[in-house]
Amino acid sequence: MWRTVQDADNRLTGKRSGLQAGLRSFLLASAAVVLPLTAWMAAISPLAAQSLTDSVKFQTDPNARMLVEADQMVYDYDRERVSAVGNVQIYYDQYALQADKVTYDQASARLIAEGNVQITEPDGNVVTANHVDITDDFRSGFVRSLRVKTPQNARFAADRAERKDEDIVVFDKGVYTTCEPCRDNPNKSPVWQIKASRIIYNSKDKMVYYKAAKLEFLGVPLLYTPYLAHPDPSRQRKSGFLTPSAGYDKQLGYHATIPYFWALSDSYDVTFSPTYYTKQGLLGKATWRQHLGTGTYSMTLSGINQLDKKEFTGTSGEQRFRGALQSKGQFNLNRQWKFGWDVSLLSDKRFLRDYKQVDRNQEDILSTIYLIGQGERNHFDARANYYNIMTDNLSQSEQAIAHPVIDYSAYAKNPVFGGEARLQVNSTSLTRDDETSATIGGIKRTYGVSGTYNRTSAEASWKRKIVTKGGQVITPFASLRGDFYWMPSKSGAPAALVNNSVAARGMPTLGVDYRFPILVQSEQTSHIIEPIAQVIVRPNEAKIGELPNDDSQSLIFDDSILFDPNKFSGYDRLEGGTRANVGFQYRMQMANGWSVNALAGQSFQIAGTNSFSKQDLTSTGLESGLDRKKSDYVARVGLNSGQGIQAIARGRFDSRNGKLKYAAVESSGAYNRYSGTLGYSYTDKRPSAGINEIRQEITASAAIRLKKDWSLSGAMRYDIKNKGLVSSKIGLKYDDECFTVSLAYEQTRGSYSDLSAEKSIKFRFNLKSIGGAGIGRSFD
Secondary structure (H helix, E strand, O other): OOEEHHHOOHHHHHHHHHHHHHHHHHHHHHHHHHHHHHHHHHOOOOOOOOOOOOOOOOOOOOOOOEEEEOOEEEEEOOOOEEEEEEEEEEEEOOEEEEEEEEEEEOOOOEEEEEEEEEEEOOOOOEEEEEEEEEEOOOOOEEEEEEEEEOOOOOEEEEEEEEEOOOOEEEEEEEEEEOOOOOOOOOOOOOOEEEEEEEEEEEOOOOEEEEEEEEEEEOOEEEEEEEEEEEEOOOOOOOOEEOOOEEEEEOOOEEEEEOOEEEOOOOOEEEEEOOEEEOOOEEEEEEEEEEEOOOEEEEEEEEEEEOOOHHHHOOOOOOOOEEEEEEEEEEEEOOOOEEEEEEEEEEOOOOHHHHOOOOOOOOOEEEEEEEEEEEOOOEEEEEEEEEEEEOOOOOOHHHOOEEEEEEEEEEEOOOOEOOEEEEEEEEEEEEEEOOOEEEEEOOEEEEEEOOEEEEEEEEEEEEEOOEEOOOOOEEEEEEEEEEEEEEOOOOOOOOHHHOOOOEEEEEEEEEEEEEEOOEEEEOOOEEEEEEEEEEEEEOOOOOOOOOOOOOOOOOOOOOHHHOOOOOOOOOOOOOOOOEEEEEEEEEEEEEOOOOEEEEEEEEEEEEEOOOHHHOOOOOOOOOOOOOOOOEOOEEEEEEEEOOOOOEEEEEEEEOOOOOOEEEEEEEEEEEEOOEEEEEEEEEEOOEHHHOEOOOEEEEEEEEEEEOOOOEEEEEEEEEEOOOOEEEEEEEEEEEEOOOEEEEEEEEEEOHHHOOOOOEEEEEEEEEEOOOEEEEEEEEEO
16 A cells, blocks of 8 residues: 555654655665766767757755655664565656665664665666665665666666766776567567776766777677767767768868867867868868857858869869858747858858858859848748859849848737738848840840849738628728839949939728628538639739839739739839639548548739739749739649658649649658659740740659558659659668668769769768768769
8 A cells, every 4th residue: 555654653753764864865866876977878979060969957845744665664773774665656746666675774874675676767767786785875885787778769787887086986897778678589689789887977077988998780899999978968068079981072082080089178169170082182061159148150161272272174163172161040030030141251152052052953042131020910021132143054243142131020919990910011222233134036035133222112902801691702902002212323324213213102902802601511522612703903013014023023914823912022113904813722621531622713804004914124924824814824722641641743734725834743641651742843935034845743752661660752753745864762771779871873964053963872871879870972
């Protein structure tokens, strides 16, 4: 039966109070002995991630009651001992102790637990031992046949653990691994383990020291070191080497990297990552990080004096010195405002790509400085942007510099005429050295004007949702927008700004959105059929083709923008004229979890000038499917099993003959040991945009779990029109609770990249909680 020590007979109060205090001390003392073990396990790979968590702190409630259950209680008054014997279970605060016998010797102030001792700690660690003997002041004691298991499956064992004084704990014949023991043969060696003749933990300087340590893999010793040391997790940062890597590249040769982390203080550090290339020499790289209380920042400097610059003949990389300076930071000015930056300065376009500092297919990198404010009902974002071009196929002088782009949005605190009112402001200032243009079909397309121009746009909008008694949803809305342009530089100015430095335009809008959802139910399914109609009244768009268009060049007409009042992206274009958007939406939910959703509709230009049919500097609206009075049909169908299988298909069809103009299909699924994705895209010819042939592409990925820990995966991207693979990869992986190894092959075709075709093989392995390494080779 359950008994509290305090409820004992009055004649035994002193003894039982002694047992209570002793057991409490025993649990805390046991934690004091075991704490270094869990700290050691978490610190095995402190250098893999330097932002370590705080050390585990065992705290108890001094007012907590202790519950003891045992077959019998034995009181030895002569020797001043109290014992709980047989199936002992003790619970105190968040600790739990099980043992065959627990004895408290009041005369020697020692606690002894014997036989199948198991302690469960508040953090989930489970400690087992055959014998625990410790003083109740925590100063000395020892544990025999110790075993520890953490919630992260880290396992530690030692023949004996002894606490010599307040700061030192010694573990004899210690073993560490994260591998589960074999169920059929528990004595079989795990996949990997670290053995040491002695492990010493110093809680004062928070360090773990090893003597005669060796790493075993499948029972075979691979690495031996007479001495090894590393910090425990409470010492959050410690200098040391990080995980190395090696590989081969045709232009660079064989290469190896051995990073070193140097913890200069608790608030700043530096990481050196030198890489030696047999063909190009030593690449130096250093990263400085610092925490300043309100935020952090980092700076990375990398550079190399190339031994053979001819390997990059004909590219921007054909120079002796190449390098980069990169910095990133963010600081909280207060609870609502933050300031930050992410900037890169490059010696040439391709340095980061050639030396694998970024993804090989990345063709630009954004440098930005920003200020962001977030209130309860408003948002502010101001940033200056500069795109570093990383391909020789594009000109840096044709890229715009934003200095800055400012966005502000605010919602009215209280309803306005029963609805929601909002104010949006965007101010953009751009400078471009050279014009970005192309001649398509004999017509010049100007994608970016040269010089400097500024635009400020402000829009006040209002909408109110009304639900009638019959379930009809009526949403009237209105907006008023104004745009102001200023272009002091006349070089390359568009028509509206040739004779004057300023230009302006405005757009008032009135509209109503009507929906009537109809619910139909049966025993197994529910259906919602919802007709939708929208009418928008406004004047014609002013100055079409006379103003720059930088942020409204992308336009894909599909179901997702059918009911948008302004179907242009960005602010440089805005839709004009009176338009009606109609369609219906259907949703079905089945009892077995499957669901279907669908939408179809069309847009009509009722009156005024159709903005999409007019030529602007970029021909954005032409052949978009919206450039006629009756738009193309758009539709969507989605399917979801509710159990991991889903698909969605979108399409646009010519309203005159039903011809497919655009399609996109995405699907994914997982069943048992199989998972995969499948995608398809189709784009019809669009001569006004320079698309003179049909584009079709298939993307697919799949994975199969071969056995318990083995998996095979692959992915590909296929160009249907040109009958060729754009890219492909396949990989084999083994992953269990303590060890991961993978082999991957990847190929990219040169005709789809500004770089030459490349094939690569990568091998990686990881001993979980310790670290790993990777080896790769690239070749043509």
